[in-house]
Amino acid sequence: MTFTPINPVALNARQKELRNFHKIAARLADYGFHSMWLSDDWQGADFLAVHIDGKTVLRVQLKSRLAIDKKYLGKDLHIAFRQGERVFVYPHDEFVTWVIDRKHVGEATAAWSEKGFWHWSSLPVWASAFLEPAFELRPISS
Template identity: 70%
Template sequence: MSFTLVPYPTLNARQKELRNFHKIAARLADYGFHSMWLSDDWQGADFLAVHIDGETVLRVQLKARMVLDKKYLGKGLHIAFRQGDRVFVYPHDELAAFVDTQGLIGEGAQRYHEHGVRHWPVLPGWAKEFLGPHEIKTAP
């Protein structure tokens, strides 16, 4: 059997989601996490990442980009997304607090104020400061 790479754009939405999960799970595995896909969102999580320390369990919502969503507030969720080869896993409520204290969502963010959701297809300059400690780097 020979293996043929499948280009990401040829995948349907569900296939893209699962591929992103496996890419992120592989990166987390280098840091001692075992990731388990949940067939149905559980308390807002798409998957669980359980650390080998036996204590740390991340409930993770998988996204295509950095997002802030009022429906996730107070649920202890992490948001995971890929940007090219980079992987980020950040605590959702920490992003909400950062954005609030820095005044980064003003009156002009109509969609957030009306629908409770804000996402960034392109990372804004301020995101580098917030996301830095939440990037899961490739193992050497």
């Protein structure tokens, strides 16, 4: 048998989601987390990330991009997404507060006020101030 890389663009939506999970789970493993995919969303989480400290358990919603959603508020969820090879895992509610306090999104925004969600297809420069210091999981060389 030979291993041949796949073209991720050719994958269906479910295959892309699982590939994305494994890419993020691999990065979380470098930080001491064991990730477990949930076959059914559990209280908004797509997967659990359990730390080797025996105390920390993250309930994680997997996204394809930076996002906030009112349906996740108060559920103690983290959002995980990849931007190229960069991986981010951030506390949803804390980010929502940060974004609203700085007026990057607000009730005047129809998608947020009426539909209850907002996302960014590319990483805004202003978001780096929140994400990069603590919530970007950088590759660790072995």
